[in-house]
Amino acid sequence: MSTAAAAPTYRLFHSPGACSLAPHIALEMLAERCGVVWEGVRVVIADGANRKPEYLAVNPRGRVPALSFRDAGGAEQILTESTAILQFLASRHPEGGLMPSDPIAAIRAVEFLCWLATTMHQTGVRTVFRPERFTTGTDPAAHAGIAEQGRITVRAGYAELDASLAGRRYAIGDRFSVVDAMLVVHYRWGNRCAIDMRRDYPNFAVLVDGLRAIPAVARVIAREGVQVD
Ligand SMILES: N[C@@H](CCC(=O)N[C@@H](CS)C(=O)NCC(=O)O)C(=O)O
Structure with missing residues (x-):
């Protein structure tokens, strides 16, 4: 009897703590809930791996996530954009809920x-x-001003979000969705922006x-080796 493992249906190119953490969580959930076979490929942004020719051949934009x-x-397809990847995975495996x-x-x-991918992430x-x-200048003061405005945008968004999450266990309805993964x-990013998210x-x-108490979510955070708080 053959013991060969099933070929993965998906390969997710991801970097620890990046927005690719959300599709990473989605795939782990789908593996647990409906046996989806996938593999991860680490493209560590901090090491510049997203700018190497091997990865630019996958996604010429040099960004993660990418899903093959x-x-x-x-034929092989490469899908980028976390919002698209999350919806694609959810709609291709509706039994994963x-x-x-x-x-x-x-x-x-x-x-x-x-909203999370545009206003909150990009701006x-x-x-x-x-x-x-976000500037052609190299003036550190310009960078500080841009970052400060970014923090204002982030804080306004998280305040709105926090008010809407009062008493809620999940972002939408009464069960986990891909929005929760994001x-x-x-x-995590809020904390990395030097905001005390818990307080x-x-x-x-x-x-x-x-x-984080959901085992699949905890496994992915541990696998990426990132700190959330
Ligand atoms: N809109 C894209 C954004 C992708 C993106 O900017 N990814 C970041 C990590 S969170 C990245 O790859 N950064 C590498 C770089 O900008 O060099 C999405 O939601 O997937």
């Missing part, structure tokens, strides 16, 4: 993911982490504590 899979004809089935709740989940967190990418990423956004902290 085969279409019905057997990663998106609400009700259409209004589902579009609310998409609305939430879009918020990213300007704090990488202010030099909220783990943002809670300033207690409802958000309670929600993330609950998510």
Whole structure:
């Protein structure tokens, strides 16, 4: 009898603590809930691996996440953008229950993911982490100003989020969805922006504590070796 492992259906290119943590969580959930076979490929941004030719051949934008899979004809497809990857995984494996089935709740989940990926990630967190990418100048004062405005954007968003999360265990409805996976990423990033997330956004902290108690979420955080608080 052959003991060969099943070939992975998906390969996820990810970097520790990046937004790719959310699809990493989604895949771990799908493996547990419905036996999806996948493998991770670490592309460590801190080491510059996302700018190496091997990775640029996968995603010429040099960003993570990227998801590789085969279409019905057997051709390899590469999907980028965390919002698209999360929805794709959830809709391809509905039995995994990663998106609400009700259409209004589902579009609310998409609305939430879009806001997190655009306002909160690109105009918020990213300007704090990488202010030099938002100016042609090398003046450190300009970078500090950009980062400070980013922190204001981030704080306003997390305050809104925290108010909406009062008494909630999950972002949408009464079960885990891919939005929750992305909220783990943002809670962690808030702390990396030198914001005391637990003190300033207690409802958000309670929600993330609950998510971290889910074994699949805990496994992924441990595997990436990142600190959330
Ligand atoms: N909109 C994209 C953003 C992807 C993105 O910016 N990823 C970051 C990590 S969170 C990255 O790869 N950064 C590397 C770089 O900018 O050089 C998504 O949501 O997937």
